[in-house]
Amino acid sequence: MKTNVKYIFVILILIKGLYSCSVSKYIPEDERLYTGASLEIISDSIIKNEDALKAELESVLLPEPNKKFLGIYTGLYYYYKNQKEKSGFINRWLYKKLGERPIYLSDVKTYEVEDLLLNRLENRGFFYSSTSSNFNEKEKKAAIDYSVKIPKPYLMAKYQIDSMPNTIHTEVKNLVAETPFIKDMRFDLNSMKMERQRIDFNLKKKGFYNFDDSFLIFEADTNRYNNKRFDLFLKLKKDVPKKSLIPYKISKVNVYTDYDMADSVQLKPIRYNHKNFIQKEIVFKPKYLDPFIKIKEGERYDPETSKNTARRLSTIGAYKYVNIQYKEVDSLATDSLGILETNIYLSPLSKRALRAELQLVTKSNSFTGPGLSLTFSNRNLFGGGETLNSSASAGYETQLGGKNNTGKSSLELGLKTELIFPRVLFPIKINEDFFEYAIPKTKMSIGVNYLNRSKLYTLLSGTALFGYTWNANRFITHEINPISVNYTELTNTTTEFENILNNNPFLESSFEQQFISGLTYSFTYNGLVDKQKKHQFYLNTTFDIAGNSIGLFGKQEVDNEPKTFLGLEYAQYAKMDIDLHYHFNFGNEHILASRLFAGYGMAYGNSDVIPFVKQYYSGGPYSVRAFKIRSLGPGTYSEETDTNSSSFFDKTGNIRLEANLEYRFPIYSFFKGAIFADAGNIWNSKENSTFNGDDKFSGNFLNELGIGAGLGLRIDIQNFVIRFDLAAPFHDPSLPEGERFYFDLKNPILNFAIGYPF
CATH class of the missing domain: 3.10.20.310 (membrane protein fhac)
Structure with a gap:
């Protein structure tokens, strides 16, 4: 009873506060507050797409009335309060943030609005239309009713x-x-x-x-x-x-491959494939630069060809400016054909660069620590726009709080070298003119990584990759890696970690297969680049297939045991992910963002379980934010009720489903806000006895989703986003049935991350 009285008291205070925001008492006696306008269309005939016509006509019903929030003129109220001689600091601050000048009926010029209505109607073929307007007054407020009579159009x-x-x-x-x-x-x-x-x-x-x-x-x-x-x-x-009425053709194509605006020295051009390459020394070899230039001598001028050339040259990654200019050659012009000379000015980036990054990493699983990375880049290694990136990284993380410190700190060291060719490297020559939008890039990389997880294990890994990436258009990107190799070696395992593996055969199997060799392919459609569109879509699909080609060379050294290659047990699996985003753009930075993710991995042949590094996990700042990273699932498994479990430091599975919904809105300047809800979980397609069978995927998966909601604060500075999300679960699948729906506001999870979650 006391609780109900308390709520009633709070409601009464809110009602009193809203009532105090009434602005009628502040409106001058000789004025009426303008509350808006309505429009009625009267037509002699059926109007095609009448809704669109009405929306256009309503756009000229100016001025806009004062804004209301929950039926209250908040901005207007603080405007009036600020007009007092002693308005107070709080009222002045609220006026600065929310206040707006009142719009009175006397501010409305109905004759101007009626002229605009007639103008819009004539532009749409409704000539000899007529308009009228009437005032609709009530107390100290007034609205205007406009009416248009539309005859049959021309x-x-x-x-x-x-x-x-x-x-x-x-x-x-x-x-x-x-x-x-x-x-x-x-x-x-x-x-x-x-x-x-x-x-x-x-x-x-x-x-x-x-x-x-x-x-x-x-x-x-x-x-x-x-x-x-x-x-x-x-x-x-x-x-x-006259020169506007004749076509023009290209007489010369001059390419300044190392252009300096302050340099006026005349240089002898190098002639290659009907183009003049002009440079002090051979910085960029003409045979490598030529395929990016679609403008050709003897062809007619085409702005699309010019745009394609500029875009292709920009994708090389060696130039900071690409400027294409055309010069009319008047002396050679005729009455039916003009002559243009094309000058392509390319301003290169610094060939060598060194970048250092110092980071403070804070993860939602309470791991916190510093990270340092150094990257050396050479942007034109062999004179063909090749980019070499060599990086070294070091990071230390520790988990704050909690009773058990096993595995709660880690040291990670890494070295990686990447070489990118802005062309296709393939045994059979491929005509690069086939790729109209952009020439594919060839990427190859090799890297080693050392991870020491305290009181658990040391993991050494090496990776090698060879593949291609290209943009089919401004929305679609393909990436295929026909060679993708990963080797891991688990060393220095502790007795405690050995016990974890002994109690979980699935986890033990996932670490045993050290060698992964396969093919990956990724398709991306990114419609989010059109930020002004109302409906925006993003789709990423990834295929990962391992062990097929290497299986041709595998040997079975022991009966009923997995095959090996060069003495190493290799993995065989197929994995597919689908990540779909949809954004509804209300305008003025108000966005309703949604995401669906589905992933499935299947081990076969040489493998019973997908390798640990390829398995799915759920929870964390880019997943279900109300649960700590890698803590959700699998299925309805609960570690607290499992008396036989050892410490499951990472929970993984081969099936993952997630859905996210988030409303984003501006707060002030570069501060943005969000209200969100997330749902998801992971499962295993085959029951893992270690999880008491609670991890297997079934038709009841909707009741096994972890669901949470929360609030977010983002600092968005020119698309660099620092994100804080505070979330709490309201459906926890690890709890017994009948107890899972519980909004745990006392134990929220604070997520810190860089970038938007989706």
């Missing part, structure tokens, strides 16, 4: 080209024949603007370098009809420059 009977000079007439005539305009189309000014832009774009692709869409005009003729129909004629404006 419809197009015929669309054709008018007379034009011979140099351009045929080209424009062919483009008009391909028009999206159809008979009985409503007169629409916006459609005509788009038609002009379409024709201009295609004319430029045909070499009309100096043409502009503003040179085109439309004339509508209604004299032949008396039933609101018209003929549409496309014409050229008067006094259009």
Whole structure:
């Protein structure tokens, strides 16, 4: 009873606070607060896409009224409070952040709004429309009701080209024949603007370098009809420059491979494949740079070819600026053809660079420690735009808090060398002109890593990779690695860790197969690059297949035992992930972001279990944030109720399902906020007796999801994001059935991470 009284008291205080925000008492006697406008459309005929027309008309119903939050004029209230002589520090601060000037009825110019409505209607073919407006007053507030009477619109009977000079007439005539305009189309000014832009774009692709869409005009003729129909004629404006009406071809292509704006020394060009490569010394070999340049001598000017060339050159990674300029050669121009000289200026980055990074790593499993990495880069190793990256890293982590310190600190050291060729390296020559958008890159790398986990084990690993990556367009990226090798060796294992392995045969098997050799392929569609779009999609699919090719050379040295290669037991498995994101963009940095992830791995042949480094885990700052990293699952397994378990420092499985939903919004400046909910878990497709059978995937998986919710704070400085997410679980699958739904607000998890989770 006391609790109910307390809640009622709080509600009464809130109601009193909301009531105190009433602004009616502050409105001057001779004014009325403007509360907005409505629009009614009255038409003589059916209007196609009336909703879109109404939305456009409503966009001119200005000014916008004062904003309300939960029915309260919060910003207006603090404006009025700040007008007092002694408004107080808090009111002044709230006014600065929230306040807005009142919009009165006297601020509304109805005659201007009515003129704008008529203008928009005429632009859409509704000529001779009429408008009216009425005031709707109530107490100290007023709204305006607008009404538009729309007659039958004008419809197009015929669309054709008018007379034009011979140099351009045929080209424009062919483009008009391909028009999206159809008979009985409503007169629409916006459609005509788009038609002009379409024709201009295609004319430029045909070499009309100096043409502009503003040179085109439309004339509508209604004299032949008396039933609101018209003929549409496309014409050229008067006094259009002659050079705008002729196409241009490329006479020279000059490539300055090491351009310095302060350098005016005349250099002798190197002629290669009908291009002039100009450089003081051979910094970038012409035969390697030539495939990136799509502009060719003798061909007509095409802005798309120019754009493709600039993009391809930028992807090399050796240049900070790519500037393509065209110079008209007037002395060689004729009445029907112009001449252009192409100059490509390339400003290289510094050939060698050294980058150092010092980090303080804090993970959601309470591991905290410093990290240092050094990377040396050579951006033009062999004179063909090759990039060599050699890096060394060191990190120490320790887990703060808790009773058991086993495995709670680790030392990691790593060395990695990566070599990237901006072209395809393949035994059979591949025509790089086939790749229109970007030339694929060849990547090869080799690395070694040392990990010492206190009181548990030391893990030595080596990796080698050879593959290709390329952008099919601005959204789609492919990456294939036909050679992907990973070797791990577990050493210096402690008695405590040996006991963990002895109690968990699955975990022991996952460490036994030291050699992984296979193929990986990744497909990515990234529609998030269009940040202004309302609906944004992202899809990543990854395939990982190991042991097939090497299995041809495997030997079975002992009956009923796994095969080996060069004396090493190798893994065989297939694994597939699907990661799908959808963002609904409300505008003004308000985004509803969602994510679905599904992954499945299957061991076969030489393997009973997927290698430990390839298994899935759940929980953490990029997963289900209400659970610590690698602590969720598998299935409904609970370590606290398992009297036979040793310390499961990492919980893994071969099946993973996750779903995330997050609402993102701005707070102030580079501070952003979020409200989120996550759900997910991992399972095993084959029952692991160590987990008492609680880990096996079944049709009841929805009831076995770990679910949590929370609040987030992000510091977003030019897309560099520092993220803090505070989350608490409200469905814990490790608890007994009937007790799993419990919002544990007393033990929230604080996640710290770099970048958005999805």
